[in-house]
Structure formats: structure tokens, C-alpha cells
Amino acid sequence: MSALTSTQVLAELAERYGISSNYHDWLGEYVEVSPEVLVAVLAALDVDAATEEAAQAALDAADERPWRQTLPPTTVARTGAATEFFVHVPAGEPVTVTIHLEDGAVRDARQLEHLVEPRVIDAAPVGEAKFQLPADLPLGWHEIRAVVGNTAEAAADGAAGSGPVATATLIVTPDAASTQLDARAWGIMAQLYQARSAESWGIGDLRDLRTIGQWGAEHGADFVLVNPFHAPSVTTPIEPSPYLPTSRRFSDPSLLRIEDLAEVLELHEAEAQRLLELASYGQAANRVDAIDRDASWLAKREALGICFEAARRGDHDRWRAFGNYCEIEGQSLIDFATWCALCEQLGGNWRDWPEAFQDPGNDAVDEFRQQHADRIEFYCWVQFSLQEQKERTQQALREAGMQIGVMNDLAVGVHPSGADAWSLNHSLARGVSVGAPPDAYNQMGQDWSQPPLRPDALERTGYAPLRDMLRKAFVGAGALRIDHILGMFRQWWVPAGMPASQGTFVTFDHEAMIGVLLLEAERAGALVIGEDLGTVSKLTREVMADRHVYGTQIMWFEREDDGTPKRPEHYRQECLASVTTHDLPPTAGYLELAHVDLRERLGVLTRPAEDERADERATIAAYTDILREEGLIGADAPTTEELVLALHRHMARSNSQLFQVALADLAGDRRPINQPGTYREYPNWTLPLTGPDGQLRLLDEVLADEFAGQLAEAAVRPQAE
Incomplete structure (x- = not known):
């Protein structure tokens, strides 16, 4: 068989499994995917294409598969x-x-x-x-x-x-999303762990979320968008990125406000005293210029253990409610709690465990469950307590007057060494990871180190892994933002050992993926927003518009066809708009070019810093001219704070149904919470809020500041006639 025919067979086989053998890159150039990449991606789906004979046999089997079912x-x-x-x-x-x-x-x-x-x-x-x-x-x-x-x-x-x-x-x-807004709304977007109040244990929690929401409601806000609440590891060191969790089906126990949990329990005197000591230790971290997730979790884990023992001997009705919760959650909860207990014994990376423990279905794991039943029950109870506090928080925000309340955020994937990667072992592709192809911002591509769900496994399991994840994401929320919604259409898979640029696209059944999303949203009575920034296919936007899934637009990225800043009336109606995002500095920092200074210092610029500064100054000048035309600033040179207020008044007039203001902007912060393209070179996801002077600011101080009230007033939406 000729080399050409062999290539044709490989391309046909790849097509059967939704794997692209060619594509057009961000510059519009045609790219042929190498045979090595196709063979590796097919192998991740358990398809042997390593030889000509194997590829032909696999193609024949793919053709026969429907006839065998x-x-x-x-x-x-x-x-x-x-x-x-x-x-x-x-x-x-x-x-x-x-x-x-x-x-x-x-x-x-x-x-x-x-x-x-x-x-x-x-x-x-x-x-x-x-x-x-x-x-x-x-x-x-x-x-x-x-x-x-x-x-x-x-x-x-x-x-x-x-x-x-x-x-x-x-x-x-559903044919389309049925939950819609009656009027334009604005809200607050918060990296909740930054929002430390005087009573926080070194990290923002659900009580702090309630504080933000109730303050926002008093100022006319209708939602609070939060960072993903997915569970991190239970062992230290804890991965700081909320977008690389251990599980997307369960939540972060650091969100719990211990005092709210303890107030309904009958504690012994020694237990109550120990909780006070732990609280004092946790609250001392609020004045440190870093979010120490490890220290906060270790203190909360001990406190939760005390509360768990009190709960077991206390209110029998609540304990029965816990039992009902466990019955509803079923095996997925047991598996997650088992993974937590195993981590305490064997370490946080299941791939390093003895082989007998690497599959939740093995006899050794079942024996471990029996031997450590109390510890597994503890981790089940922690998730039960989390669900209760999340639901009460949402109820409080709705009662405060918000029409949406909490807007949860769904991360793209999970950590390869985490709980979902362990318990969903047979539904995930091995030997590849999800990332992004080369583009204008990352010309080498990106590898996010996340094992992808297999399209064939989703079909085989009736999309149960997707359904279960989405159901949990809608708990305690009136809306859900889907990070990188393009991943429900196609994903960039990078074979292990290859650079991020050497990957290919794998197609998912978007009719099924979006359909399941809308079905679970319908049952939750929640709004759906898809993050569709960057290079997104025409099909993605067409489907989102057809099925009334809201999109996302960031002011700094939006341009008219002639390259000028996009006018507010030209924003999409079904859209969540904002001035900035967590991958950029707060607005004041952007206006002062903090992002260019930082990227220059870290050595991640791809062209001279002065060229970057010139372009950014031109963009800011163009917006300044528009603000003057609209009468939002005067003829004199405005201060940074005046520009921040004017830009938000400008964006509040946009055509978009939803508009959000960053909590960091309310604080007057300058520092970005995340610098894309870095790992440990910058303290991503670990910086608390600071004010214009660079000094730490607790949530109570931020919301009491006059500027926060002025910015909230600037964000109020004029209603369409």
C-alpha cells in the first residue's frame, strides 16, 4: 500500500473519531496535522493506528460499530x-x-x-x-x-x-434557554478568596459572598459572579488556580464559614475554646499580603473535624438530612470522599499510589473504605455542609433583591492527579491533555495539563459525567458561566511529550453538549453564559445565538471593523460585558499600564516594551476621546479614578443585558490576580485586595469606601425604552 493511501486511511480513521487531520491556524494558514499526532490522539481513544494494517482494521471496525449495536x-x-x-x-x-x-x-x-x-x-x-x-x-x-x-x-x-x-x-x-432577564442588569465579579473580611480565616468565604451580594443589592446589583468553587486537593501544597481543580463535581471546603456551621451545634467547652483559637490563628492571616491556602485549610480542616464530631452526637433530624444527601449523591460522593481519605494516607497524586489503589473499582479500594469509614463519612459531611451554606447564600442574595444572585463559574477541566481524574478514569482520554493552539497572544500554543473527557465515553455513558458535573455547578446559583465554551464544540488535544503547538482539534457533539447544558439549566431555573473570547468558530457563536446562550465581551478587546473601540450600542444583547477580566489588571492598573510593566519585568513580552506602551496609550487615548464626546469627562486631563468611573458609565450604557464590575475595581486595586503565560514567576491567584496606595484592604473597608459607592452608581444600567 502506498504512503499516500496510508495517509488517506489515517485521515479517514481520524475523521470517524472527530479528529482533525488538517485545520486553518490563527493566521488563516492551512496546516496538515502530522501522522505522529494523529496516531497519538487516536491511541488516547484506545484506537490502534500505529501500523498500516492496524489503522485499516480500526477503520473497518468503526464502520461496523453501529451495525453491532x-x-x-x-x-x-x-x-x-x-x-x-x-x-x-x-x-x-x-x-x-x-x-x-x-x-x-x-x-x-x-x-x-x-x-x-x-x-x-x-x-x-x-x-x-x-x-x-x-x-x-x-x-x-x-x-x-x-x-x-x-x-x-x-x-x-x-x-x-x-x-x-x-x-x-x-x-x-430544550430548543433554547428559557430563563431570560426582564431588564438590563449589572453585578459584581469577585475572586472570592481575595474578599477577606475581619472574620475570615485568611481567605474569603461564603459569608463574605453574602456580604458582597447584600451590599451590591443595596446599590442595585443583580448578581455576583465568583471564581470557580470547585474542590482543590485536601493535601498541601494546594494548587492556587481555581481553574485547575481536583474535582468539578464537588466544592472547596475552604468556602465554609466555620462560625455559621458551629452556631447550630452543641459544642463541649473544650471544643468551643479550640475553635476560638483556630479562628484567631486564621484571622491573623488577613493582614498578610498573600493568600495562604495551605494554612487556611489546615485550620479549617481541624475545625471541621470538631464540628463533625458534634454533629454526629447532635440534632438527629439534621443527621437524617445528611443521610438523605448521601443517598441522593450516591457513588460519586463516596468515590470523592474515598479519594480524600486516600490522599491523607498515600499523598495527593493518585498516579503515585500503589497500583491496587489507582482504580476506584479495585478490591483494595473497597477494603480501604471499610477500614476508614469514619474518615470517608467526614468528607461526605463536609460536602453536605457546603451545599447547605451555598444554598443559604443564594437564598439570602435573592431575598436581598437580586434577580439572579450567585453566578457560578465552571472551569474547563481538572488536575490530572485529582479526584475526578481518578474516579472518572474510564471516561477520560489518557496520553493527551487539553490546551489551546497557537494564537496572537500565545504563539507557541498552550498546554493546560488537563485530561479531557472522551467524546465516545460521553456517548457510551449517556452523558452522565457531564450531567452530574453541571447539576453540581448549578447548586446555589442563579446563573452559570462556562469558561471556554468552545470546549463543548471542539478541543485542542496535545499528545504527551509534544509541544503545545503540535496538537489537533477533537470535535464533540455540540448538539448533545449544549442540549445537556440547557436541560440542566432549565431544571435549575438558571441563566447560562458562555465565555467565548478569543478565536472562536463561527459555528459556536451561531449555536449560542440560536439557543440563547449568552456570550462574553471585554471592553479592551472589542473593536469595530475599522479598528476603533466598539461603541456601546454595538455590543451583543445576549452578553455579559465588562471593562476588564481576571486575566488583565484591574481597570486602574490597566490605565497606568501595570500589565506592560509586569510583563516587561517577567520577560514575557514578544516585542519591545515601548511598542506595547505606545499601542496601549493609543487605545486609552481613543477611549478618552469617546468619553469626552459622551460628556463623561471634562476637557482637563482626568485622574485615574475619574477615568475608571467614566469607563464604567460608558459600558453601563451598552446594549448587553448583563454588565459586571470587578470587586478589585471597587477596591481601587492595581495588581492583576493572574498573569497569563507564567507559572511560579508571578504569584497568580494568591494576592489579596489592596487599595490605590498598595495597602491591604479587607472587604469591610472596601465596601465602606466612598469610591466603591460611586463606582456602583456608575454601573447602574439605563433601561431600554
């Missing part, structure tokens, strides 16, 4: 649509297909005329039938059941997969 593993339908699907049975055999709804009702699927020749599989002819779902099926997670033959035995079989009775997942999704 009675039903497709998952069917996704939109409400109101008469969706069609194929059923494969031994040629000549009759088949009956029914729909079993969540509520127990049963509906019939209608067989359509479909004439196609049988196909020989393993020396036996297999026929193909076409069925149609009723168009009026309710939203939800249902089951398709196919009974092959006419025997009562077949109908009673009930076995999943191929055979006399086959079952498969049916997901009926």
Missing part, C-alpha cells in the same frame, strides 16, 4: 422535534421500540419505511430499521427500549446493549 448508546432530541434514529437487528427479526419516561410512563416509537440491504457482520446478516420519536416528549432523561422478536421471554429480559432487549439513553432537551 441494536440501539445507538445515546439519542439526543430537542423538544417538539420528531427525531429519527436507527435500530439494528438480525435480518428478518421483528423489533418493538418503546420510550420509558422519567415519570414511569411508556410511549411507542413509530417505525418508518426504510429500505436498505442487510449487512453481513460476523457471517450473519444484520438489518437496519428506522424509528421516529413522538414530537411531544417531555424534557428529561429517558430510556429507549428495543425488544427483538415476539417472545415474552425477550420482553422480560431487560438486559442493556445488544440482545433480545436493548436499552439506551434518550435525552430530550
Whole structure:
């Protein structure tokens, strides 16, 4: 077989699995993906393409796969649509297909005329039938059941997969998001760990979130967007980035306000005294110019242990509520708590554990669960307590007058050594990681070290991993921001050992991914926002618009076709707009070019610093001219604070339904919380709030400052006529 034919087979095989064999880069140049990359990405999906013969065999198997399954593993339908699907049975055999709804009702699927020749599989002819779902099926997670033959035995079989009775997942999704806003709204975006109050234990918590929300509501705000609340490691050192968690299905226990937890418990005198000592230790960290997650968590973990023992001997009704919570959460909670307990014994990286403990289904793990049942129960109880405080926080913000309340943030992926990577072992691709291709800002590409969910595993499992993650993300929230929503359409996979530029795109079934997102949002009664900054495909924006998923626009990045700053009336309506973002300095810092100074100091500029400064000054000057035209500043040179207020008044007039103001801007901070392109060169995600003078500011001080009130007033939205 010629080299050309071999390349064609590899490209065909890659296409079957949604892997791009070519693409156009950020400059519009055509790129052929190397055979080495294609072979490595296919291997991550357990497809052997290392030799010509293996690739051809895998291609033949991919072509036959649907014919070996009675039903497709998952069917996704939109409400109101008469969706069609194929059923494969031994040629000549009759088949009956029914729909079993969540509520127990049963509906019939209608067989359509479909004439196609049988196909020989393993020396036996297999026929193909076409069925149609009723168009009026309710939203939800249902089951398709196919009974092959006419025997009562077949109908009673009930076995999943191929055979006399086959079952498969049916997901009926909304056509579009139904939760919408009645009027334009503004809110506050906060890296909550920065928002330390006098009572915090060195890190902002859910009580601090309530404080921000209630203050915001008093000033007309309708939401608080927070950093991802996903769980980090329970062992130190703790990864500081909220965008590289150990689990996206469970939450960070450092969010808990210990005093709120303890006030409903009957503590012994010694226990109460120890909590006071721990509180004093934690609160002393509030005056240190760094967020020490390790110290905060170690203090809170001891305090939670005290509270747990008190809870076990206390209110029986609450303990029963905890039991109900565990029953609802099921095996995923047990697995997460088991991972936490194992980390305490074996270290925080499960890939370094003895092999017997590297799979949650192994006998050694089950034996460990029995031996450490109390510790596993403790970590289950911590998550129960977190859910209670999150739900109470959301309730408090809604009662304060916010129409949305908490807006949660969903990270792109998880840490490769963490809980989800361990418990979802069979649903994640191995030997690759998610990243981003080269672009204008990162010309070498990016490798985020996150193991991706497998598209084929999602289909095989009925999208349960995605559903479970989204359900948890909507807890205690009125809206959810999806970081890098392009990942629900396609992802950049980088094979292990290769540079980030040597990857390729892997396509996901966006109809299913967005459908599951909208279904869970519908059930939560929540708004959905997709972060679609940077290089995003035309398809992504078209689908978002069609299904009413809000987008994201940052003022500094937005330009008209002629290169001038985008006018407020030209922003998308279904959009979350802001002046700045967590990957840029606060607005005052940007205006003073703190980002250029920092990047120059760190050596991460790709061109001379003076060229960077000249371009940024030109951008700021263009906005200054617009602000004068709009009468938002006078003829004299404005101060930094005057420009900050004017830019927010300018953006508050935008066409976007949602507008947000950074808590760091309310504080007058200058320092960026994250500098992209750095690792330990800059203290990313660990800096507390400071004021214009660079001095630490507690949340109480920020919200009491006159400037914060002025900025909140500037953010109030004029309503559309």
C-alpha cells in the first residue's frame, strides 16, 4: 500500500473519531496535522493506528460499530422535534421500540419505511430499521427500549446493549434557554478568596459572598459572579488556580464559614475554646499580603473535624438530612470522599499510589473504605455542609433583591492527579491533555495539563459525567458561566511529550453538549453564559445565538471593523460585558499600564516594551476621546479614578443585558490576580485586595469606601425604552 493511501486511511480513521487531520491556524494558514499526532490522539481513544494494517482494521471496525449495536448508546432530541434514529437487528427479526419516561410512563416509537440491504457482520446478516420519536416528549432523561422478536421471554429480559432487549439513553432537551432577564442588569465579579473580611480565616468565604451580594443589592446589583468553587486537593501544597481543580463535581471546603456551621451545634467547652483559637490563628492571616491556602485549610480542616464530631452526637433530624444527601449523591460522593481519605494516607497524586489503589473499582479500594469509614463519612459531611451554606447564600442574595444572585463559574477541566481524574478514569482520554493552539497572544500554543473527557465515553455513558458535573455547578446559583465554551464544540488535544503547538482539534457533539447544558439549566431555573473570547468558530457563536446562550465581551478587546473601540450600542444583547477580566489588571492598573510593566519585568513580552506602551496609550487615548464626546469627562486631563468611573458609565450604557464590575475595581486595586503565560514567576491567584496606595484592604473597608459607592452608581444600567 502506498504512503499516500496510508495517509488517506489515517485521515479517514481520524475523521470517524472527530479528529482533525488538517485545520486553518490563527493566521488563516492551512496546516496538515502530522501522522505522529494523529496516531497519538487516536491511541488516547484506545484506537490502534500505529501500523498500516492496524489503522485499516480500526477503520473497518468503526464502520461496523453501529451495525453491532441494536440501539445507538445515546439519542439526543430537542423538544417538539420528531427525531429519527436507527435500530439494528438480525435480518428478518421483528423489533418493538418503546420510550420509558422519567415519570414511569411508556410511549411507542413509530417505525418508518426504510429500505436498505442487510449487512453481513460476523457471517450473519444484520438489518437496519428506522424509528421516529413522538414530537411531544417531555424534557428529561429517558430510556429507549428495543425488544427483538415476539417472545415474552425477550420482553422480560431487560438486559442493556445488544440482545433480545436493548436499552439506551434518550435525552430530550430544550430548543433554547428559557430563563431570560426582564431588564438590563449589572453585578459584581469577585475572586472570592481575595474578599477577606475581619472574620475570615485568611481567605474569603461564603459569608463574605453574602456580604458582597447584600451590599451590591443595596446599590442595585443583580448578581455576583465568583471564581470557580470547585474542590482543590485536601493535601498541601494546594494548587492556587481555581481553574485547575481536583474535582468539578464537588466544592472547596475552604468556602465554609466555620462560625455559621458551629452556631447550630452543641459544642463541649473544650471544643468551643479550640475553635476560638483556630479562628484567631486564621484571622491573623488577613493582614498578610498573600493568600495562604495551605494554612487556611489546615485550620479549617481541624475545625471541621470538631464540628463533625458534634454533629454526629447532635440534632438527629439534621443527621437524617445528611443521610438523605448521601443517598441522593450516591457513588460519586463516596468515590470523592474515598479519594480524600486516600490522599491523607498515600499523598495527593493518585498516579503515585500503589497500583491496587489507582482504580476506584479495585478490591483494595473497597477494603480501604471499610477500614476508614469514619474518615470517608467526614468528607461526605463536609460536602453536605457546603451545599447547605451555598444554598443559604443564594437564598439570602435573592431575598436581598437580586434577580439572579450567585453566578457560578465552571472551569474547563481538572488536575490530572485529582479526584475526578481518578474516579472518572474510564471516561477520560489518557496520553493527551487539553490546551489551546497557537494564537496572537500565545504563539507557541498552550498546554493546560488537563485530561479531557472522551467524546465516545460521553456517548457510551449517556452523558452522565457531564450531567452530574453541571447539576453540581448549578447548586446555589442563579446563573452559570462556562469558561471556554468552545470546549463543548471542539478541543485542542496535545499528545504527551509534544509541544503545545503540535496538537489537533477533537470535535464533540455540540448538539448533545449544549442540549445537556440547557436541560440542566432549565431544571435549575438558571441563566447560562458562555465565555467565548478569543478565536472562536463561527459555528459556536451561531449555536449560542440560536439557543440563547449568552456570550462574553471585554471592553479592551472589542473593536469595530475599522479598528476603533466598539461603541456601546454595538455590543451583543445576549452578553455579559465588562471593562476588564481576571486575566488583565484591574481597570486602574490597566490605565497606568501595570500589565506592560509586569510583563516587561517577567520577560514575557514578544516585542519591545515601548511598542506595547505606545499601542496601549493609543487605545486609552481613543477611549478618552469617546468619553469626552459622551460628556463623561471634562476637557482637563482626568485622574485615574475619574477615568475608571467614566469607563464604567460608558459600558453601563451598552446594549448587553448583563454588565459586571470587578470587586478589585471597587477596591481601587492595581495588581492583576493572574498573569497569563507564567507559572511560579508571578504569584497568580494568591494576592489579596489592596487599595490605590498598595495597602491591604479587607472587604469591610472596601465596601465602606466612598469610591466603591460611586463606582456602583456608575454601573447602574439605563433601561431600554
